[in-house]
Amino acid sequence: MQSRKRKFEGKTSIWSCFLLTTLFASCQYTNSSAEDNGGRDGAPEPLFQNFTYTGTDKIYQHNPLQDGHFYSPILQGCYPDPSITRKGDDYYLVASSFVMFPGVPIFHSNDLVNWKQIGHVLDRESQLKVETAGISAGIYAPDILYNRHNDTFYMITTQIASGIGNMVVKTKDPLQGNWSDPIKLNFGGIDPALFFDDDGKGYVIHNDAPDEGKELYEGHRVIKVWDYDVEKDQVIAGTDKIIVDGGVDITQKPIWIEAPHIYKRYGKYYLMCAEGGTGANHSEVVFVSDSPRGPYKPADKNPILSQRHLDKSRPNPVEWAGHADLVETPSGDWYGVFLAIRPNEKNRVNTGRETFILPVDWSGEWPIFEGGMEPLQPSIKMPQGAENRMDTDDFFPNGNFTFVDKFEGNGLDDRWIALRGPREKFVEEGTHGLIIKPFDVNIKAQKPISTLFHRQQHATFSASVDMNYKPETESDLAGLACVQSETFHYVFGVTKSGADYYLVLERTEKGESSVIAQTKLAEAGKISLKVEARGDDYQFTYAVDGGDFENLGGTVSGDILSTDVAGGFTGAMIGLYATSANDIHIN
Template sequence: MACALFVSCHGLKSNDADSTRPAEGQPVFSNFEYSGNDKIYDENPLTGGEFYSPILQGCYPDPSITRKGDDYYLVNSSFVMFPGVPIFHSKDLVNWKQIGHVLDRESQLKVGTAGISEGIYAPDIMYNPYNDTFYMITTQIASGIGNMVVKTKDPQKGNWTDPIKLNFGGIDPALFFDDDGKAYVVHNDAPDEGKELYQGHRVIKIWEYDVEKDQIIAGTSKIIVDGGVDITKKPIWIEAPHVYKKNGKYYLMCAEGGTGGNHSEVVFSSTNPMGPYVPAKTNPILSQRHLDKSRPNPVEWAGHADLVQTPEGEWYGVFLAVRPNEKKRVNTGRETFILPVDWSDEWPVFEGGMEPLKPSIHMPKGAKNEMNTGAYFENGNFTFIDKFEGKGLDLRWIALRGPRDKFVVEGKAGLIIKPFEVSIREQKPISALFYRQQHMVFTTEVEMNYTPRSESDLAGITCLQSEAFNYVFGVTKSGNDYYLVLERTEKGSAQVVAKEKLTESGKIRLRVHAEGDNYQFSYASIDSDYKNIGGTVSGDILSTDIAGGFTGSMIGLYSTSANDVKLLH
């Protein structure tokens, strides 16, 4: 059992009062426990020299990786999650620890009215040895910022700069620093006006980049890929480009096929960073789209990759993929996987990347698997416990659209979530703290001490895919009575699935248990057994393929003073 790694969260204020009964309308949460128990890990125990992939389970998509010395750094897309762009550190590509978020200030992240799948897309992290600086370049959607870059000298200390807006369109930018000191930006964009041939037709552009001014050099743009590997086959969504240099040649690696069932990774080469680029005859070099959909334990949607070389000369690639449940639905979202890459010949090849992906792979030279010792970010089957004892929020807890310290107060009695007058269905900052769903089979329990003041008050737990698709399981008031209610929101419309009158307000235990598509919500007093309400409900609305968008399901601790689902007396 691995307990929470408590890392201080700047700005959170401690509440020294150890009240056993909080103020009305302000829930106090304590003793949170998340336990994952997927069958695939029981059936595939690790042997010596192996580690599990995905390395980051749950909604950690669009990975990008870089290295300085023997320090590896990895970032992911975060959309409207606040703080944004989680950043992880490793010494060996096996054991990962979250060290913070790149975008942790309101001056960096302006997503207050964005939909859940807007915000931060496809961050790219790159170390420039010529000025000993780390760069994170990304696209911030729905903020007016667009493509942007931030910098730091030391990712472990954070202190990333405010965004520098970049003067080009499109999405998925990535930096490349050549060994002559020159810099370039590659990105996805639309074809030139009037030249779009079909829906999904995109291009890859490259610009020269001025490191001193942190800006593209006007007039240097060039289209280096039009459509994809073979435009006669109408490939869609060529994106997520990265440039690498090996043995004097330049290699451009991109995702192709869209971030769904047709996803793949392809590669091109050139003798000049500005092209022309020639596709490999071995393309794609990573995909699961051609495999039997009825195979056991399928991993799908593999693509959007980035490569890194170890100090010993080995190559590895991180990429996103999904693990569908028994109904082929995707509730855990797009996760970060890793594979060794064979680059002994001209072209890089993901080892096993065109075969059914296995749950474990061999470790790099010299690595020792310590992921589930409590010192690192756990994977496989594990239990995460957070007692909320006022020691600082674990970095895995995130808010949506705004800072956590606007509504979270830590105290000795637990975590107070001050309610906003905002519903979970609104595209505004909400008073809820989220933990990503990381398994198909999981149980989450939390204790809550809460007395609602009126029908407008509600607090409890939520399973959320977006503002338009979610479950809320919480305590509210109707007349003079207290009720526990289960609400289902689909396409923005909320309905009461079940309700139960409570004899009193105050302390209660809440639990959600999922087995694939089947979710159950239960409650108990502190000393009694759990009682289910609402029976078994479908997790369909928590899946990407039903709800749409790019995020995975999250489990939230939620409080509101704008509850708009009224109960009949």
């Protein structure tokens, strides 16, 4: 599962929009095979070459790194709900992936500054069964934890699909991968996390609904704890107990207490949770107890991390901060990773929820995120002894950077993902480029689609690719897609009508599609496609046979690529797309 090296240059929606019981019922897994989605025999297959993604956000241009600093977020784009653990000098970090396949990206670092993606935790169909799930179902809030008592790494999460629900997988060595198949856990709710006490005893904590008949208001949730049988990898029946009801102060009707973690320090047990929903009111709060099973007392000053109280007109705002996890360094310092968003000039959230990091002061009774209640800055001081190498080798880049993938047959970079099924079922990479074998479903389907995605990681970016493609019928289309979900996206591709070839730009909003622009091509074959964004303004351009780029459709709004318009939990993605079930009709 080692990450393949690539070239780098330079440097509320809220949970209540999902009824969990409905999701479990509606996202049932059907065992469709690759053949179910395969296109017709002999359907044309586009060849993609020379993909280039460049981010040029002004915040990085105006805030070059000072000596001894590094940028936060450390993972730009849709890498939400981070969780972190450490064994010795090795840190491992995971994030939510929903119906992205493979699932749960995993990163490794020795210093909290320089991160390498080492693969994905869920990289097999036996682990990830999301074939018919909506884009914001699938894998929620993974928690990674190293258990020193048995030298084992655990990843526990909720799979909102296929009837699996809460589950755990294990490995002895994340660098080698080989995570187990899922073990289904016998409890409901979401956001499970593990805790292993000094005596080796295990516990599971998670978000759940109040006891039947005791829900006081919409968004009223509780945190439960279970004893965990480490030998059987299962919660112990009858040990469940509510340890937080509603949140810090139930008289204030707090919503969506979730993402719990327990830490032991000073001989006491600290429970840290998100509160307020993963939107504008998001925050992080903390409680303390003499036992992992409670009772828990909230800190006198909560929250310990939030941006919700700050002036909304402040420059370069970071919002929605919360859903955090803590890690202690070998030297005894503490850091916290958490999600937040960076809205564009129209307060839209196209890059999705990203992974940020801050030092945590735990010299007193309570952990305090340093600067976590103040406007978050684009960079922070590096841990002692660290050296920033994020623009070298195969470290994951942040700030402004360029990513180039020539598709030369060296294996797919780990940041390329599919939706709902394996990339290998539609991708063929050779020394001269990447072939996508089109499925007989299009990008609007809640099924595996033949599209390879790269996350949008900047508000200001360009993404281009060279394509060689000759459609045979009106059902054939290939090109670029900018996608927030199956019902909110742009398609910019080449198709056929009668004997003529066309390049079309289609906008889909709430599942309703309209052709914004089209142009007849003199012939099919080699074409370069590009999408550029300046905040909310997107442009789609093309060049034929190495000529100058020409615009198609003028400037269009990125509104439908924003979480606050499209809903759900994912960020925008740029896709290399092919289908033999095209439904875009030429006027």
